[in-house]
Amino acid sequence: MPDPRTGAGSAHAEGSPPVIAVVGPTGSGKSDLAVGLALELDGEVINADSMQFYRGMDIGTAKISMEERRGVPHHLLDTLDVTEEASVSDFQRQARAVIDAIHRRGKRAILAGGSGLYLRAALDVLEFPGTDPAIRRRLEHEAASEGEAGLRSRLERLDPVSAARLGDTRRVIRALEVYELTGRPFSSYMPTREYVRPTVQIGLEVDRDVLRARLAQRVHGMVENGLLEEVGRLESRGLRQGKTASRALGYAQFLKVLDGVSDVAEAAEETIVATRQFARRQLTWFRADPRIAWLDWQDPALLERAIAACR
Template identity: 40%
Template structure:
């Protein structure tokens, strides 16, 4: 018997946290964070990490398991999430994954193996040095030549993913896209995907308002503490909500510019998340507005009850 996993997906700020709590209360569930940045300690406000009060005593996993200067890969995420799915299922509770890191969630649920390819540290260093000396454009253009499909998914400034895609090709002769196409098509689990969507204008307003609240709640001090601790070049600080303030701390732009950049990056990320889940996963979507969230959650719980009976 395959283990059932409920997966709550959708763009940032749409209401996934609230829904996951209600699902857990209704169906004896425990929640696994599907956000690749909430694993880092001390990165609470910028990642919109759930608070102890918001948890309502529901067990949560994949939070605060890494220091900000530690690396965390898709393979790490996959290993941990699969372990928690097994543990939760083994004591007859339902695992619920809630989050927006599409590739990470897909890798865990469909047993991806591309990230197990061993890293060539010499090659990694050489590629990193090229970016320092030449910028990212030459490597990005190279990726467009060898794997245009993957290049379309990677921002030129996302150096980690850019380097990884080239590493895969250089060490195996197979592109990242080919690796992904060769993955298992069927999940070893019974995933039930529930997606939340919202009119784009309403969602963008929610994103902007959330960032304003983050600033009021101390986001700038949180990022400053990480910056002053020497973490500015770490993987964790490349996350949206953190990287935007580094130029401000360096005196290269104003605080207002950093906040506006954060809002813009968050809106763009929400669009990419939505596109990913639409194209990659078999999701049952529910459209909501800020005023209909509670009513829609009741509808989702009713639908889920039927879906779980079918499993």
């Protein structure tokens, strides 16, 4: 019988080993460590990078190649078309089902990624309110015709905690939608730091100056490997219409190259700046979780220390 808190079966309730999650900022080596752990601990990897769900978004997301997977099964990669919208609640259901299936096979489940809310959705007690397309459309129309100010003012009256926390129109609309649909403030659905099953989180501690240089080098490497051409292919498959995919780092910037608004060098520099800012936000998010065991990303004994933490 499904667990009402998790939406999953009871496979994890008795005797399953802890879930492993490898977390940290973009460019810190999470995918490589996850593969190493899987090879040593007889595990399988579950992607928790929201932009790696998208088919064809390979270069710009630094998606792990078949060769780099070294025979380790990887799950929840390439599950969406670029026109589809990524959903945290869908990911929660899918990831927990995959974890249960991996455990039934007697393997270790290893999540790897830097999308903080997606990781929390898979690992922690977290309830998602439903959606109502009609309410959403009405609020979107109101925002487009009258501006965000009125919506934000309404949210400040109904849910001041969310109003202070949410920075863009899309999230303000979502908070108002939830309030209309459920009668509860959106802030009441915020996650608690309570695992749904035993879990070990390993965070990769980075040297920020080294990471800044590494991220710049990585973006230049993406350009050399054909990022602009990849964006062009995906544009013909509806990238611009995708609410999530079109905002991905690199893709948003290189769509402007296709439009003639900027050149490749400008787009690369904008991508570097945005990626560094994103890495800082990731570090802030993960640093707030006291349950994470931090290991030096450049430690020659990183894999051995990570294995010890998992055991």
